[in-house]
Amino acid sequence: MDAPPFTLRQLSYLIAAADEGTIAAAGARLHVSPSAISDAITELETQLGEPLCxxxxxxxxxxxxxGTQxxxxxxxxxxxxxxxTLSLHAAEGxxxxxxxxxxxxxxxxxxxPPLLHDFGDAHPRVELDIIEATHDELDGRLERGEVDVAFVYETLIPGNPRRERLFELPAHVLLAAGDPLASAERVTLEELVDRDLILLDAPPSSQHTLSLFARRGLTPKVRHRTASYEAVRTLVGRGLGYGILVQRPANPASYEGYPVVMKEISPPVPPVxxxxxxxxxxxxxxxxxxxxDFARSITWPGPA
Structure with missing residues (x-):
């Protein structure tokens, strides 16, 4: 088999330049001179007979x-x-x-937690690195190879990746334990619309919350916005308003220790x-x- 007319190093320089957007930034990322990056790309174009950039x-x-191809x-x-390279340093299986x-x-x-603990214990030579990012921050990172796999809400998934559903949850109302609605079995959005909302303001959570009200022709009164899930729980625990959240932690108290309660929304809202x-x-x-496959095998939490 004839050797290709290019090298992996030339290809890696092209990818770095494409990802970084400039020759200089690619050189800084790879710790080589910009001229080395530029010369390698020029040689690659000559060998392939096509302008790549x-x-x-x-x-x-x-x-x-x-060049995109x-x-x-x-x-x-x-x-x-x-x-x-990695396979040469691994035992069979x-x-x-x-x-x-x-x-x-x-x-x-x-x-x-189950990925880092259980999967990590089962495969100790796999290095698990974590990037916490909202959907907009993940945009392009899968395609560029910066992220191998991601766990996200189904809405607003960037790009067109492969995907599998793990579980689904409907949104619920979070109230302080002393709230007058805390004893109700279910809560309607109409009961909440004139009260103060502590909005989890991180896409797509904020859009999802506001859409629940919009479907019923309502506009909630937002008192505070925060990108922190625990900040929402803490402010609700102090009685500053209510929250609309999806995840259901087992801890019935806020970060500060104030008790909070979760109530289902009536009529039921579509699960996320x-x-x-x-x-x-x-x-x-x-x-x-x-x-x-491991993530698909786990029994994930559902509504209480």
Whole structure:
């Protein structure tokens, strides 16, 4: 078999330049000079007989149509090369190597403990790295290979990844234990609309909460917005308002120790799916596939 007219190093330089957007940033990421990056890309273009990128001094670097195609193949080749190296250092049937896990912040306390503890114990030579990020912050990171697998809400999933449903939960109302509605079996949105809402303001949670009211022709009165799930629980525990949340922690108290109660919404609202996603363009490594299968095997929490 004839050797290809290019090297993996040239491909890695092209990918770095495409991801970083400039030759200089790619050089800084790879700890090589910008001229080395530029020369490698130029040589790659000569060998392939196609312009792969457009370089503008003030506007950075953009891939051409051919460059986009080459970059997609290059990512797979580089991933295969990494897996080949790792496989040489693994016993038969042993999983070895890194997995970068993306996780929506409010899902992290539910999703991450069994993965880090149980899957980690079963496969001690797999390195599990965590990135907590909202859906918009995950945009593009799967495709660029920065994240191997992510756990997210079904709404607003960036790109077009492979996906599987793990479990689903309907939103609930969170109230202080001393709230007049705390003794009710269920709570309607009409009962809440004129009261103060502590809004979890992180996409897609904020959009989902507001959409529940909009479907019933209501506009809630937002008193405070916070991107912190625990801050919502703490402010509700102090009696500053109510919250609309999806995750259901077993702890019946806020971070400060104030008791809170969860109440189902009446009439029932559609459940929100929690899904595991991974890149569609590249088959997952064996260890990543094992993590996905492990996540699917867990009995996740449901409504009380």
């Amino acid at each position: 457009v370089r503008r001094r003030a506007h950075g670097l953009t891939l051409t149509t051919a 080459v970059a997609a193949h290059a990512r797979r080749l580089l991933a295969d090369a990494r897996e080949l 042993e999983l070895v190597g890194p997995i970068t896990i993306g996780c929506y912040p409010t899902l992290a306390p539910t999703i991450l 799916g929690i899904e595991v996603i991974w890149p569609a363009a590249t088959p997952p490594a064996e260890r990543t596939r094992a993590l996905i």
